[in-house]
Amino acid sequence: MSAGSxxxxxxxxxxxxxxxxxxxxxxxxxxxxxxxxxxLRGGVQTLARLYDLQWKNPEVSLYxxxxxxxxxxxxxxxxxxxxxxxxxxxxxxxxxxxTHGMMGRVPDYINRxxxxxxxxxxxxxxxxPRFGENAIHYYEYLRENDxxxxxxxxxPQANRAVSSAKQADPFLAARVKExxxxxxxxxxxxxxxxxxxxxxxxxxxxxxxxxxEEDAPYAFGFSIPNDTPGLRFICRESFDYGRSHFDHPxxxxxxxxxxxxxxDDVFVPWENVVLYRDIKRCNEAYARTGAVVHMTHQVVVKxxxxxxxxxxxxxxxVNSIGAEVFQHIHEKLAExxxxxxxxxxxxxxxxxxxxLDEWGIMRPAWNPLDAARNLFPRLYPRxxxxxxxxxxxxxVPAMLSNCGKYRLAMLLIAxxxxxxxxxxxxxxxxxxxxxxxxxxxxxxxxxxxxxxxLARRTSAGAPLR
Numbered sequence: 001m002s003a004g005s006x007x008x009x010x011x012x013x014x015x016x017x018x019x020x021x022x023x024x025x026x027x028x029x030x031x032x033x034x035x036x037x038x039x040l041r042g043g044v045q046t047l048a049r050l051y052d053l054q055w056k057n058p059e060v061s062l063y064x065x066x067x068x069x070x071x072x073x074x075x076x077x078x079x080x081x082x083x084x085x086x087x088x089x090x091x092x093x094x095x096x097x098x099t100h101g102m103m104g105r106v107p108d109y110i111n112r113x114x115x116x117x118x119x120x121x122x123x124x125x126x127x128x129p130r131f132g133e134n135a136i137h138y139y140e141y142l143r144e145n146d147x148x149x150x151x152x153x154x155x156p157q158a159n160r161a162v163s164s165a166k167q168a169d170p171f172l173a174a175r176v177k178e179x180x181x182x183x184x185x186x187x188x189x190x191x192x193x194x195x196x197x198x199x200x201x202x203x204x205x206x207x208x209x210x211x212x213e214e215d216a217p218y219a220f221g222f223s224i225p226n227d228t229p230g231l232r233f234i235c236r237e238s239f240d241y242g243r244s245h246f247d248h249p250x251x252x253x254x255x256x257x258x259x260x261x262x263x264d265d266v267f268v269p270w271e272n273v274v275l276y277r278d279i280k281r282c283n284e285a286y287a288r289t290g291a292v293v294h295m296t297h298q299v300v301v302k303x304x305x306x307x308x309x310x311x312x313x314x315x316x317x318v319n320s321i322g323a324e325v326f327q328h329i330h331e332k333l334a335e336x337x338x339x340x341x342x343x344x345x346x347x348x349x350x351x352x353x354x355x356l357d358e359w360g361i362m363r364p365a366w367n368p369l370d371a372a373r374n375l376f377p378r379l380y381p382r383x384x385x386x387x388x389x390x391x392x393x394x395x396v397p398a399m400l401s402n403c404g405k406y407r408l409a410m411l412l413i414a415x416x417x418x419x420x421x422x423x424x425x426x427x428x429x430x431x432x433x434x435x436x437x438x439x440x441x442x443x444x445x446x447x448x449x450x451x452x453x454l455a456r457r458t459s460a461g462a463p464l465r
Contacts, residue, residue, distance in 0.1 A: 004144030006070030007062050009055055010048030013148065016199060017044065022226035024196050024233045024259070034197050039238035043103070043255040044197050047148070050095050050106060061091045068144055075108035075298075076143040078119055079362040082354050088112075089347065092301045101306025102254040104299075105194040110149040110202055112294035114139050117274060119361045120289025127278050135274045138223055148198040150226070152190035152261050154206055155218070165214040174203070174263045175217040176277075183269040184220070184276070190261045196233040197257060200225050205275050205282035212279045219282045221275035222268045230266040233259035290357055296369040300347050303376045307340035310383045317390050332386045339379045346372035 014035050024031045026039050034040045054061035054073060062071040074091035077084060092108050099106065117124070118139030125132025142149070155164050155173030164173035171177070174188035186203075193201065202223045209215040224231065236258050239251040275282050286292035314336055323329045346368040353365035388395065 003068070004070075004141070004146070006065065006068065006072050006144065006146065007054055008051050008146040010050075010052040013048045013051050014044070017197065020199075020225065020227045022196060022198070022233060023231060024235060026235045026238070038242045039235070039240055040197055040255065040257060042240045042252045043257060046099065046103065046253050047106075047195075047197060047256075050098060051146070053094060053098055054091075057094050060087075061094050063087075065144060067140060070144070072143050073108070073111060073146055075111035076115055076139070078115055080356075080360065081362055082351060085354050085362045085364065086351055089297065089301050089351065092298050093305065096302045096305035097308075099254055099305070100250075100309035101302045101304075102250055102309075103195075103256045104302060105150070105256055107148040107195075107198070109295060109298045110151055111142070112298050113151070113204075113291045114142055114149070114202065116289045116291030116294045116361075117285075119357075119359045120285075120291070122359065123281075123285070123288045124274050127281050128276070130270065131274045131276070134271055138272070138274075142200075147200055148195070149200050149202050149223070150193045150195045150198045150259075151202040151204055152193050153204050154191050154208065156189045156191050156260065163211060163215060164218050165211070173218060174261075176220065177265060183267055184222075184273065186220075186263040186266045186268060188263055190263070193233055193259045193261045195256045196226070196235065196259045198226060201231070201261065203261075205285055207283050207286065209279045209282055215279055216277045219275070219277050219279050220273065221282065221285065222273045224266070224268055224272055228266055230264040232262040232264065234262060235259045290359070290361060290363050293363050293366050293369065296366075296373050297347075297350065297364050300343060300350070300369055300372045303372065304340065304343045304347060306380070307336065307343055307383070310380075310387070311336045311340055314383075314387055314390060317387065321390075321394065323390065329390065332390065336383050336386060339383065342379075343372055343376065 017035055018033060021032070021034060024034060024040070026037070031037045031040065035044050058071060061074055063074045063077055064070070065072045074088055077088055079085040079088060095106050095108060114135075117135045121132035121135045123132075124135050141147075152174075158167050158172055164170070164175070167173065171188045174186050174190045176184050177187040178185040190203065200223055203221060205219060205221040209219055226233075238255055238257065240255040241248060241251060243252060245252050275285060311333070314333055318324050318329055318333065349368040350364040350366075350372075353368070354362050355365070357363040
């Protein structure tokens with residue numbers, strides 16, 4: 001493993017993806033370059049910008065490596081104090097704010113997991129001293145090279161009434177096919193690799209293993225590069241439809257992709273293995289190492305950013321249509337605000353009640369984080385519903401598939417007659433009925449002229465992206 005040069009920048013991320021492309025399959029075809037493919041390039045570009053962003057905020061996003069002294073991502077820090085723990089959440093918030101919480105598996109998610117595994121290396125070493133050493137060495141390799149990881153957690157769904165070993169094909173779920181002096185050979189499938197547009201993959205141990213004898217071949221934890229021979233990613237349909245940022249502001253930017261992972265007799269060297277054929281230890285690894293706590297810490301920071309985005313978007317919609325005078329609108333905005341403050345309170349409680357764990361790492365309190373991650377999936381659909389209720393029929397033009405090039409013109413014309421609010425000073429006051437015809441005609445001619453000009457320009461093929 002190379003010594004590394006510390007925190008990367010966006011162009012380095014793109015360069016590695018070009019030089020060592022993962023075998024990503026989309027609609028039955030192997031993608032040759034994920035940095036240019038229409039289904040993935042938007043997410044790849046955003047990923048690269050995140051790495052640039054950490055260098056624009058180095059005092060928040062980076063810290064000095066205890067090994068090399070180089071600047072490395074703060075999401076790799078092993079916190080020993082509450083202040084250090086809070087500094088990690090501040091660093092993670094920089095990325096989450098940029099993506100509005102819409103990329104749930106940006107690199108800091110697995111960074112926190114691997115930091116937890118390395119911190120709990122003693123637990124892994126109890127089964128085999130090599131496994132503890134492997135966890136530490138791999139963590140340091142990731143930190144010093146600032147690599148981006150995807151991960152898998154569970155076997156694919158098939159007959160859920162029986163274990164993986166009793167499926168019609170025992171190699172449907174990824175399992176050990178063969179053990180050699182140099183490592184293990186894996187065959188089968190795993191779910192669900194979010195962010196396959198990454199450098200390496202961490203295959204986490206399944207926590208669904210029950211029978212020590214028949215489930216042992218399915219019990220492992222290891223990491224390998226995404227360009228390892230025999231490793232393939234089969235993607236779902238993309239949410240990036242190739243439209244402009246204006247037409248699809250989220251899908252065109254934040255498509256991180258999900259994939260089924262295929263292991264076609266993939267060789268895994270022993271130095272990459274941290275868990276092997278130990279059912280009990282695989283089931284306990286997340287909790288004992290603290291990995292699940294540190295991962296959930298990142299999830300709650302992400303959920304706060306998403307709540308802030310939803311509240312901001314709802315407020316802009318209300319201001320734009322002058323609906324703030326209605327009581328039910330106040331209630332809807334307040335509901336989103338309560339969700340936001342609830343998530344922030346959970347995070348504050350988890351950090352305030354943090355304690356040093358058995359490995360000497362400051363671990364956030366688990367109960368507030370666990371409550372937050374279980375509550376948020378119930379809150380988010382309701383926030384989406386509130387946006388739909390506020391938007392009402394006004395959302396219909398935004399969903400028309402063939403009017404994208406005229407939509408900005410429509411919005412500008414509408415803005416010329418929208419009444420003002422104290423929160424939107426840029427919007428011109430609509431003329432009153434007593435205003436003279438001359439005044440009405442000259443109140444917002446510029447907006448109308450710009451709208452007509454843009455409509456003509458875009459109909460001629462000028463991009464709005």
